[in-house]
Amino acid sequence: MNEYFSDLFSGAKSLLVGLSVTIREMFKPVVTVQYPREKLEITPNFRGHTELVKDPETGTHKCISCMMCQKECPSDCIRVKGEKREGVKGLALVSYSLDFTKCSLCGTCVEVCPTAALEYSQEYELAGYSSDEFRFDLLKRLEER
Amino acid sequence: MTPEAAKQDKHTFVLNMGPQHPSTHGVMRVILEMDGEHILEPEPVLGYGHRIQEKMGEARPWPGFMPNTSRMDYLSAMIYNHGYVSLIERMTGIEVPRRAEFIRVITDELNRIQSHLLWLGAFLLDLGAFTPIMYTFDDREQILDILEDVTGSRLTYCYHRVGGVARDIDEKFVERTRAFIARLRSRFKPIYYDLVTSNIIFIKRVKDVVSFTPELARRYGLTGPPLRSTGISYDIRKNEPYSIYPEFDFEVPVGTKGDCLEVYNIRVAEMEQSLRIIEQALDRLPEGPFRNKIPRKVKLPQGDATFSVETARGELTYYLVSDGSDVPYRLKIRVPSFSNLSVLQELCRNMLLSDLVMSLGTLDLVIPEIDR
Numbered sequence: 001m002n003e004y005f006s007d008l009f010s011g012a013k014s015l016l017v018g019l020s021v022t023i024r025e026m027f028k029p030v031v032t033v034q035y036p037r038e039k040l041e042i043t044p045n046f047r048g049h050t051e052l053v054k055d056p057e058t059g060t061h062k063c064i065s066c067m068m069c070q071k072e073c074p075s076d077c078i079r080v081k082g083e084k085r086e087g088v089k090g091l092a093l094v095s096y097s098l099d100f101t102k103c104s105l106c107g108t109c110v111e112v113c114p115t116a117a118l119e120y121s122q123e124y125e126l127a128g129y130s131s132d133e134f135r136f137d138l139l140k141r142l143e144e145r
Numbered sequence: 146m147t148p149e150a151a152k153q154d155k156h157t158f159v160l161n162m163g164p165q166h167p168s169t170h171g172v173m174r175v176i177l178e179m180d181g182e183h184i185l186e187p188e189p190v191l192g193y194g195h196r197i198q199e200k201m202g203e204a205r206p207w208p209g210f211m212p213n214t215s216r217m218d219y220l221s222a223m224i225y226n227h228g229y230v231s232l233i234e235r236m237t238g239i240e241v242p243r244r245a246e247f248i249r250v251i252t253d254e255l256n257r258i259q260s261h262l263l264w265l266g267a268f269l270l271d272l273g274a275f276t277p278i279m280y281t282f283d284d285r286e287q288i289l290d291i292l293e294d295v296t297g298s299r300l301t302y303c304y305h306r307v308g309g310v311a312r313d314i315d316e317k318f319v320e321r322t323r324a325f326i327a328r329l330r331s332r333f334k335p336i337y338y339d340l341v342t343s344n345i346i347f348i349k350r351v352k353d354v355v356s357f358t359p360e361l362a363r364r365y366g367l368t369g370p371p372l373r374s375t376g377i378s379y380d381i382r383k384n385e386p387y388s389i390y391p392e393f394d395f396e397v398p399v400g401t402k403g404d405c406l407e408v409y410n411i412r413v414a415e416m417e418q419s420l421r422i423i424e425q426a427l428d429r430l431p432e433g434p435f436r437n438k439i440p441r442k443v444k445l446p447q448g449d450a451t452f453s454v455e456t457a458r459g460e461l462t463y464y465l466v467s468d469g470s471d472v473p474y475r476l477k478i479r480v481p482s483f484s485n486l487s488v489l490q491e492l493c494r495n496m497l498l499s500d501l502v503m504s505l506g507t508l509d510l511v512i513p514e515i516d517r
């Protein structure tokens with residue numbers, strides 16, 4: 001019987017100690033963010049899907065259609081199409097399709113690219129109604145930018 | 146009535162826990178033969194998240210498997226990366242710069258703390274305590290922010306590379322990590338100890354539930370904190386040291402009784418030890434290159450090799466057999482959660498249902514790792 005009451009007492013005491021922790025924390029600054037009304041800034045190093053780099057000098061991409069990224073991609077989600085054109089060194093890029101539904105965001109393509117033509121986008125809010133929305137043509141996306 | 150008598154009496158029923166159940170922490174199913182609140186026979190069913198990870202490793206050149214390593218145990222992604230690149234380095238003899246080894250250890254330990262923090266919150270949530278997970282997630286977010294800034298990702302890092310790491314760490318990383326160490330240390334006592342560890346209700350609830358014994362541990366190949374709670378001091382970082390762990394001064398917390406409370410205490414103590422390792426590593430961080438140049442196509446020499454690392458859940462072993470090409474002939478991954486789950490049937494027989502939930506929490510299972 002005595003033990004029962006001492007248990008009850010120590011239990012109540014534990015609860016009070018716990019409560020004091022929560023009350024103390026209640027007056028500390030709020031750490032949650034009301035997404036989507038508020039947004040945190042994300043780090044520039046964030047690894048989103050890939051994007052073609054816009055060269056400020058030429059105003060276009062730097063890709064030479066060497067197919068390195070396509071060959072090295074472990075998920076096989078890149079298709080590069082290039083063609084021979086007058087006055088262009090190497091092959092001119094016709095389309096660069098990225099199947100983002102399969103991409104594992106590993107960064108291999110960015111690392112192997114000899115001309116540093118790829119970068120990571122900062123896009124993290126990606127949702128859509130069909131998988132087709134995530135088969136990007138990066139060349140088109142670049143032109144729209 | 147004893148469970149045996151109950152079985153003959155046929156007053157039993159079958160209860161299906163999962164595959165979609167909050168306390169199985171993933172898609173795992175346990176078929177329970179019940180007698181009222183008592184479990185007569187728990188039978189785990191696996192494979193809902195099977196993604197042929199091993200076969201994927203055998204179907205492409207070895208660098209292509211790197212992103213997969215983060216996707217088995219998503220809470221120890223960094224340590225999984227580390228094990229795989231070290232395995233390849235052991236086979237090919239590729240050297241790693243010293244600075245990279247330090248960066249690997251720092252990020253590994255941050256990853257381990259992050260995993261333990263998540264476990265702490267989720268375990269208490271299983272017991273019905275909602276508040277602690279708020280605090281653990283607050284701390285865990287700090288680690289994720291630090292790691293995101295250097296790796297570019299919050300969970301599936303794919304950061305360690307054969308011959309080094311993908312990106313160098315900078316002053317900002319060092320500063321933030323130091324600030325985090327101070328912050329977490331200052332929170333152990335006023336928050337975690339007062340709120341949870343010293344709480345008599347919590348202690349009474351978890352004490353003496355389940356009993357891991359050294360004999361049981363040996364029989365099932367138990368690993369990680371549940372193993373150490375039986376008094377067997379076995380940690381790959383000490384017993385089969387890899388990377389630069391021998392250079393650091395840290396302890397392996399062990400228990401004696403092997404109940405839920407001991408496992409809890411061990412995990413909390415491990416976080417403190419990890420902080421110690423990170424601090425020492427930051428103090429002695431050498432200058433120099435962070436990544437060695439390696440040839441573009443590296444063939445794996447014929448033969449086989451294994452490499453073990455200590456993840457947050459226990460011993461992880463990679464075993465690779467090569468026929469001399471750059472595509473592994475066989476890649477076997479032995480994961481800690483799998484051997485820890487195997488003990489469930491024996492451990493939880495004749496237990497109360499709510500204690501089974503607690504045992505699952507104590508084992509800290511990550512189901513995608515078991516299914517792979």
Ligand code: SF4
Pocket residue numbers: 050072073074075076077078098102103104105106107108109110
């Ligand atoms: S990030 Fe990896 S998976 Fe995605 S496109 Fe590049 S190489 Fe392929």
Ligand code: SF4
Pocket residue numbers: 062063064065066067068069070080112113114115116117118
């Ligand atoms: S590796 Fe770079 S240059 Fe070559 S095809 Fe890919 S994006 Fe273009």
